[in-house]
Amino acid sequence: MILRAAAPRLRHASLSTVARRSTVCTPAAARHLSTSEEEPIERDSMEYDVVIVGGGPAGLAAAIRLKQLEETTGNEISVCLLEKASEVGAHVVSGNVFEPRALDELLPDWREDADAPLQTKVEADTFAYLHSETGAIPLPCPPSLHNEGNYVASLSQVVRWLGEKAEALGVEVYPGFSAAEVLYDDRGGVRGVATRDVGLNKDGSKGENYEPGMELLAKQTLLAEGARGSCSEEVMAIFDLRKNCDPQQFGLGVKEVRSRRPVLRCLQLVSISR
16 A cells, blocks of 8 residues: 655664654544644654555565666665564564565566575475365365465565565665554645654553654655554545455465474475365
8 A cells, every 4th residue: 555745855774863853743633533632742753755664575575676666767765664573574474385476576586595585396286175073085186276386485584585685775674663653744645654652651641761753754655564454444444445445355274383204395295175
């Protein structure tokens, strides 16, 4: 989800570097969702061309592509990426059968990288119908479920590797910082996000060590925080982005980790049951 706003550009080395201080209203006041007067919050702010919320595959791929366009066009693009986990990939715990076509387009020479966490190719598929607690009927694997040419991988390791690629290209990646608020301009357009305040009491009041979050302003704000991200949900509600759209659909999957021998053969086999 890409949201645009006009803002000047300024590069910084870290979130501890202060560009300027500004006074902004709380989200409720900005969205006119509350009629009560709220005390403005003074925040340090930094400005970028693009701010990306979420350090998963989508956010990192977008950041990498933007820096590639910078090299192609010769126009500098300052990119900041926020990830709420303590390190990139820490909240991505899924095992994965990885289909590499998109990665081939993004990083065509990735197979030449010895550090790429995609080393185990799928060599066989099995498909079975579980008809009881102890019985299964083997069936031909449907063409749509064939995985030959795909890779068995840890998605956490893939994301961590993409994070290293993004940083090498000049993306400012800030793990440990979550986007707590969407910021709006006087016309109601999105102008960036603010990180979470720290030092709050349990009741939400300001404690002795209170520090307001950092304000990150951008010409374009890209929300890549997942299907139920709080910032995405807020923006979709305010701008009615789900109008005339099909309802979101979710699936529930169960994964099981087993220790088997020989290990290599087990890793190269994808078994699917219904």
